Ligand code: HEC
């Protein structure tokens with residue numbers, strides 16, 4: 001009591017309090033500022049025009065930031081099929097302020113790109129893309145707008161060399177060797193999505209628990225019509241073609257399934273993440289290195305040919321039985 005009364009009377013009270021508050025603020029604020037510039041993923045606009053250290057505003061900002069990247073895990077329930085590659089209906093990790101860091105499940109985790117990639121990505125975009133897609137990816141006569149496409153679309157097109165297109169396109173973009181590294185593709189994607197946050201994020205596929213047999217039948221059902229059962233690719237209508245599937249990484253295959261490049265359909269609600277994982281395992285581990293799936297050595301040409309052989313022997317055997325029955329009559 002006595003101490004308090006002495007303190008209240010003291011002329012050091014106000015400066016002391018100010019120093020105390022600033023000290024506490026910087027302890028709270030510095031890790032937050034470091035975190036903001038660091039690798040925590042974010043889909044909110046990155047370029048802040050407010051100067052970082054103006055008193056007053058700063059204080060609230062720093063304290064908000066200190067809380068903003070505390071991560072929370074939550075399961076988001078949403079009407080519609082669960083675990084089909086959307087932040088809605090998946091388990092997700094968000095910052096307390098709602099920014100999504102990642103979503104998905106044990107089959108596929110979709111991760112936001114680090115905010116620190118954005119500024120490098122902006123330069124790369126200006127050098128390689130804005131001639132056609134125009135500044136801020138608005139789109140123009142030579143290329144569509146990229147606003148709202150989501151990071152996985154950008155990383156797929158850039159990492160497989162579909163983009164940057166060499167010349168204005170008349171038909172479909174084709175993959176080609178590219179100077180742009182996988183990391184740079186992500187930096188460009190981080191910049192594009194900083195302009196307008198969107199999903200899907202970049203998928204990371206956990207192939208450990210994959211069921212390749214399941215993947216094979218899902219592939220036959222959903223993909224073989226265009227890409228052929230061996231994944232060699234095929235001509236489609238109007239000079240377009242479904243690409244060969246012999247060279248993509250698991251991430252790229254999952255990106256293609258979830259984003260549907262060009263004429264390819266987007267597979268979202270109709271395939272769960274576990275099913276996509278199984279298809280990815282089939283495409284990247286089996287098609288590329290066909291091990292003999294069993295039965296007679298048929299050259300690994302896949303289930304249609306093998307089914308055909310089975311049919312041939314089956315029908316043949318049936319005909320023999322018929323002859324035998326006919327003979328007895
Ligand atoms: C010479 C012009 C040109 C350049 C340079 C170019 N693009 Fe494109 N881009 C196009 C055209 C044309 C399309 C449409 C192609 C199609 O639909 O098959 C396209 C499509 C895309 C798509 C798919 C959009 C969607 O909605 O599916 C992405 C993503 C993309 N470009 C990203 C980039 C990035 C990133 C760069 C720079 C690394 C780049 N592009 C450079 C012309 C260009």
Ligand code: HEC
Nearest residue numbers: 160173175222223226241242243248253256261262263264
């Ligand atoms: C209606 C036909 C069609 C179906 C069905 C289809 N695709 Fe595609 N796919 C395409 C076309 C066309 C392209 C080439 C897009 C381009 O060049 O811009 C493509 C491209 C791809 C690519 C390569 C993308 C790249 O940039 O290299 C992958 C991987 C792929 N498809 C996987 C699949 C899988 C897996 C399935 C089944 C779940 C599937 N596709 C179903 C038509 C199809």
